[in-house]
Amino acid sequence: METDHVKTPQSLSAKFEGSFAYLTVRDRLPTILTKVIDTIHRNKNNFFEEHGEEGVNAEKRAISFLSKLRNELQTDKPVLPLSDDAEDTVAWNEYMQRQQDMMEDRQPVSWFKSPWLYVECYMYRRIQEAVWLNPPIGDFDVFKEGKTQTFFESQQAIMFLCTHLREVLTSMDNPNEKQLFDHFLKFLQVSLWGNKCDLSISAGQDNSQKISPIESLASLQRFILVDDSDQVWSALMTLQGSRETEKRGARVDLILDNAGFELITDLVLGDFLVSVGLAKEVRFHGKSFPWFVSDVTKKDFDWTIRQTMASNHKQMSACGVQWKRFLKEGVWSYHDHRFWTLPHEFCDMPTDAADLYTDLQGSDLILFKGDLNYRKLTGDRDWEHTVPFARALRGFRPAPLCSLRTLKANVQVGLQPGHGEMLTSQEPDWMTNGKYAVVQFFCPPREQ
């Protein structure tokens, strides 16, 4: 639904030589494929132990499939239809046709000529195809090792955060609105910066782990380019006391991004919201297969809660126990939908995943974590920086929503005139260096 006078710009693409999209497709994606191949190879003995010769054959076939894929990418071959028969195969192949229909001069859809968002998502789906086509290793998560490692590397920061949360919750006896808001802001910002990288915010660079993630927030404030936190707060506050008969608080949907430290920051935020009555329900949405290296799947979600429960650190394990209880009581729930691992822009959701859109319409606040979700919200297009966020959403308006995102791709809307230009002149890579962030909110207008 195009309601505004601003024309929808073209998609970012590797066809623009030298662009961030181009460099990603040329350098980053083949490197990721090489690492995946290496991971599968290193697990050869495990596959043999579990499945005998069949496991080794599966390993060989998957590696040969992925090497071929890497070659197709590097030589800009036409993108191929998927050949497995998963739940989403038809949707992917239809989308490829849609891309084909948009190509100029009937050129084939290919890695360096088609939209970056599409080809990058497609690569992760092809990696999964390699696994699914080889049933003995069909359950293998090629990114699991990395996700586990980042979780263990950020133990110190996780302990700080869990301790802080438990202290806040036990010390808050009848807090006033101002106190509640201050704490809310902190947990929201920790979740925001959790997206910066998978290591801890406080001590990612060295290993000293002296500063708590909470203490670093003040110094990071100036890097938040758009901060609509007060509107997020208002969205939550309108639900306070407005439903006398129901339990107080909002239904919050948290569209997760990465596992490791970021997931912990999201769980801590979800815990805070529910524990202080700002939310009556938190629904976490993850991916249904391994995606973009570090994204959360159901297995990662469950594993993280189990690990947290099993910690020797008292406050950390107390958090894990509480989280398990929230899930058991249904106050928290985990959901996945195949749409989150399709290449579509979110404005396609009403037509291409109507059930998910209807589901999200029941939310009081949707929090979208991370860079890829921002790219999908805005269609990964070459927008002017001053275009309003509402315009870039192009009719995607299921409920009040907010993007919590550190900038790692060159799309940014909703800035004040001149702001983007100033940043470009001072720091040409401000959109991709992960230093900056946005808390960008949109509320659909009320029905007449």
Ligand SMILES: O=P(O)(O)OC[C@@]1(O)O[C@H](CO)[C@@H](O)[C@@H]1O
């Ligand atoms: O969504 P996330 O985890 O914040 O970031 C995903 C990401 O690392 O992958 C893409 C680059 O290949 C970019 O969208 C972004 O930099």
Ligand SMILES: [Mn+2]
């Ligand atoms: Mn991610």
